[in-house]
Every structure is written in C-alpha cells, then in structure tokens.
Amino acid sequence: MNARPAPRRCLVTGANRGIGLEFVRQLLARGDRVVAACRRPARAHALNQLAGEHPGRLHVLPLDVAEPKSHAELARELPLALDGLDLLINNAGVLHSGERFGQVPIAHLDDSLRVNASGPFLLTQTLAPLLASGAVVANLSSELGSIASAAGFHTPSYAISKAAQNMATALLARALAERGVAVLALHPGWVQTDMGGAGAQVAPADAVRGLLRVLDAATVADSGRFLDWRGRAVPW
Structure with missing residues (x-):
C-alpha cells in the first residue's frame, strides 16, 4: 500500500449526510483538509458542527451537482479554502424508489442522469x-x-x-492519465443510509474505512477500474 502524504486537500460532494458525511469525519480524523459541498450549507447542521470543531481544516461550500453554474461558482470559491486538490470524492447522488416497468417517469430518468452521471463528469472537468x-x-x-x-x-x-x-469514469481516466491523476469507480456496498434503506448490510463507517484503504492504495495504473469497498473488482 502506498503511503499518502498528509494533510491531503480533499473535496467531498453530497457531504451533508450518509456516506459523504462519514467521508468528511474520517478524512478530518486522519488530519486532512476538507471542503464539504452540499446544496444547502445552512441546513447542514452536522457539517457546521464539525467545521466548528476543526477550524481552518473544514470549509462548507454550496454545490448543486446537477447545475453547471454551481460547478463554476464552486471552482471560483475553492481556491480560497484549498490551493489544490489531492482527492475529489464525487459522492452526491439521487435514487428514486418505487419505480415499476411501464411507470418510470421521464422526470426520474432526467434527474438521475443529471445528478448521478452528468454531474460528476462535468464537475470533474471543471475542477481538473x-x-x-x-x-x-x-x-x-x-x-x-x-x-x-x-x-x-x-x-x-x-x-x-x-x-x-x-462510462464517464472510464473516459475521465483516459483524459487525466497524462496528468498522473487516477479516476476510480467505487461500489461502497449496500450501506445503512437513508438511500440504502432499512435492509442494508454495511455500516457507513465500515464502508468509508474500506473505500479510503482502496483510495490510499490507488495509483495511476489503477485508473479506470471499478472496485468495491473491499478492493475487489466489480464487473462492468
């Protein structure tokens, strides 16, 4: 496993709850500097409490991952908190439950693609x-x-x-390879969050701990891979 210098400069999207919030907690515990991005910072009470406990090392900034204008605003504000990025965690996502064949509304598809696919791709492009x-x-x-x-x-x-x-991960891996930047797709497991639901099997702390081990070990040679929280390859 490669040793990563600390403190790292990190950005976590969707950081106000669930896996994103747990990433922020564990990165801070490791001594890293973190920008936590979410849609409504004023309502992100847990993040704001953490910011008070870690002055100068945690900054909470607004981001709507589905809106490119919000990406540009974050890119303008980010250098005021960090002078670069060593780790970008595109965590923000949406899941519309209760869908049935023949009754999947186009609004669900459009929203899901904007938040889960277009958003991470365009944000990474903006922050490159x-x-x-x-x-x-x-x-x-x-x-x-x-x-x-x-x-x-x-x-x-x-x-x-x-x-x-x-696919966005695979394309970004190729686009950023000459910069020595590794881009990974990560499956966190079925995690006990609001999105994961009551039947989920993996505690957020365990999932994030495993994902950070994977990220610590990652090199540009791993770029474009699809791995789970235990470091095992996931089929495309």
Whole structure:
C-alpha cells in the first residue's frame, strides 16, 4: 500500500449526510483538509458542527451537482479554502424508489442522469485545473450500475445513470492519465443510509474505512477500474 502524504486537500460532494458525511469525519480524523459541498450549507447542521470543531481544516461550500453554474461558482470559491486538490470524492447522488416497468417517469430518468452521471463528469472537468499531479478522483458508483450483473428490473433510473457514470469514469481516466491523476469507480456496498434503506448490510463507517484503504492504495495504473469497498473488482 502506498503511503499518502498528509494533510491531503480533499473535496467531498453530497457531504451533508450518509456516506459523504462519514467521508468528511474520517478524512478530518486522519488530519486532512476538507471542503464539504452540499446544496444547502445552512441546513447542514452536522457539517457546521464539525467545521466548528476543526477550524481552518473544514470549509462548507454550496454545490448543486446537477447545475453547471454551481460547478463554476464552486471552482471560483475553492481556491480560497484549498490551493489544490489531492482527492475529489464525487459522492452526491439521487435514487428514486418505487419505480415499476411501464411507470418510470421521464422526470426520474432526467434527474438521475443529471445528478448521478452528468454531474460528476462535468464537475470533474471543471475542477481538473485544480487537481494536483498524483491526485485521485473517486466516483461513488454502485453494483446496480453493472450491466454484467443486472439480475432484474430494479431501480431503473438509478441503475441506468450509474452505468452512464461508469462510462464517464472510464473516459475521465483516459483524459487525466497524462496528468498522473487516477479516476476510480467505487461500489461502497449496500450501506445503512437513508438511500440504502432499512435492509442494508454495511455500516457507513465500515464502508468509508474500506473505500479510503482502496483510495490510499490507488495509483495511476489503477485508473479506470471499478472496485468495491473491499478492493475487489466489480464487473462492468
């Protein structure tokens, strides 16, 4: 496993709850500097409490990942908090539950693609000038976006958007390779969050701990891979 210098300069999207919030907690505990982005910072009470506990090391900034104008605003504000990025965690996502074949509204598909696929791709493109050589971009994907593993008609707008996000990961890996930047698609497991639901099996702390081990070990040679929270390859 490669040793990563600390403190790293990190950006986490969708950081106000669930896996994103747990990433912020664990990165701070490791001594890293973090920008936590979410749609409504004023309502992100847990993040704001953490910012008070870690003055100068955690900044909470607004971001609507579905809106390119918001990406540009974040890119303008980010240098006031960090002088570059060593780790970009594209975590923000949406899942529309209760979909059934014949009753999947186009609004669900459009929203899912904007948030889960277009958003991470366009945000990474916008922030690319700030990525340091040797930086890592982590796109939080899902095994539900694995075409090879499709076993039923489940959460179609989510699954389609995550499959599209996986292609975005592959393309970004190639675009950023000459910069020495690794881009990974990561499956966090079925995590006990609002999105994961009551039947989920993996605690957020365990999922994030595993994902950080994967990211710590990542090099540009791993760029474009699809891995789970235990470091195992996930079929495309």
